[in-house]
Amino acid sequence: MTCKTCGERQEKLVKLFGKTIKVNIICSCREKELEEKNQRLKIIKKNSLMEKSFYNKTFENWDFEKGDTKLYNLGIKYIDNFKEIKEEGLGLLITGAVGNGKSYLSFAIALLKKGVPVVCISINGLLERIKETYSTLGKEGEWEIIKLLGNADLLVIDDLVTEQNTEWSISKIYTIIDSRYRNKLPTVVTTNYPVGILKDRYGERTVDRLIEMSTIVESKGISIRKINALENKENLKRFLSSKITESYRYL
Numbered sequence: 031m032t033c034k035t036c037g038e039r040q041e042k043l044v045k046l047f048g049k050t051i052k053v054n055i056i057c058s059c060r061e062k063e064l065e066e067k068n069q070r071l072k073i074i075k076k077n078s079l080m081e082k083s084f085y086n087k088t089f090e091n092w093d094f095e096k097g098d099t100k101l102y103n104l105g106i107k108y109i110d111n112f113k114e115i116k117e118e119g120l121g122l123l124i125t126g127a128v129g130n131g132k133s134y135l136s137f138a139i140a141l142l143k144k145g146v147p148v149v150c151i152s153i154n155g156l157l158e159r160i161k162e163t164y165s166t167l168g169k170e171g172e173w174e175i176i177k178l179l180g181n182a183d184l185l186v187i188d189d190l191v192t193e194q195n196t197e198w199s200i201s202k203i204y205t206i207i208d209s210r211y212r213n214k215l216p217t218v219v220t221t222n223y224p225v226g227i228l229k230d231r232y233g234e235r236t237v238d239r240l241i242e243m244s245t246i247v248e249s250k251g252i253s254i255r256k257i258n259a260l261e262n263k264e265n266l267k268r269f270l271s272s273k274i275t276e277s278y279r280y281l
């Protein structure tokens with residue numbers, strides 16, 4: 031059998047243990063194709079899950095007139111304790127009204143340290159990236175992205191619920207949350223909507239996992255209220271009240 035494109039052989043006969051068998055060989059165009067695919071996978075790994083717009087959103091640049099001071103304190107605590115936070119897989123679910131610094135906070139957290147594998151992306155950007163891979167890489171690309179999202183030391187998903195409400199997006203979001211949950215790695219999610227809305231949209235299965243691995247921070251412009259912190263995991267609760275929630279003293 032020969033390749034229809036380059037005319038090179040795609041099979042050859044080899045002798046093995048005294049028998050002659052047929053094995054597949056890679057022709058030059060197939061080799062080129064594989065190499066290109068490999069390059070695209072590398073590009074996905076390196077760039078496409080990072081949005082450049084968040085690079086200047088650091089705690090140093092925090093605007094205290096616009097951004098909530100309590101969110102700032104919470105973020106600083108989160109970063110300072112990240113080593114333990116990562117070990118315990120403690121995430122944040124930051125909910126509340128538009129325009130009080132939730133996104134900025136999540137970006138600043140994502141910039142915590144050079145060399146820590148962090149993925150920080152809006153939910154729309156994330157789903158777009160998955161879709162893009164369908165045309166370039168097929169299932170393999172999706173698998174690669176899910177693996178990347180599942181294994182990052184920290185995953186920040188900004189603006190949940192702003193994506194199109196489709197069965198497809200809901201199933202992708204479940205897969206991502208579930209893989210973070212299984213790997214026991216921290217996830218920071220921001221959304222303008224309360225938990226009840228999240229449950230209606232994504233179902234209990236997804237939202238229960240998200241809640242179990244997160245401290246819920248409800249941000250209401252000038253006040254933050256901690257409404258739920260892993261009630262079924264006493265040690266984590268204690269950890270959270272001693273470390274992160276110190277910032278609530280400033281209320």
Ligand SMILES: [Zn+2]
Pocket residue numbers: 033034035036037038057058059060
């Ligand atoms: Zn060929």
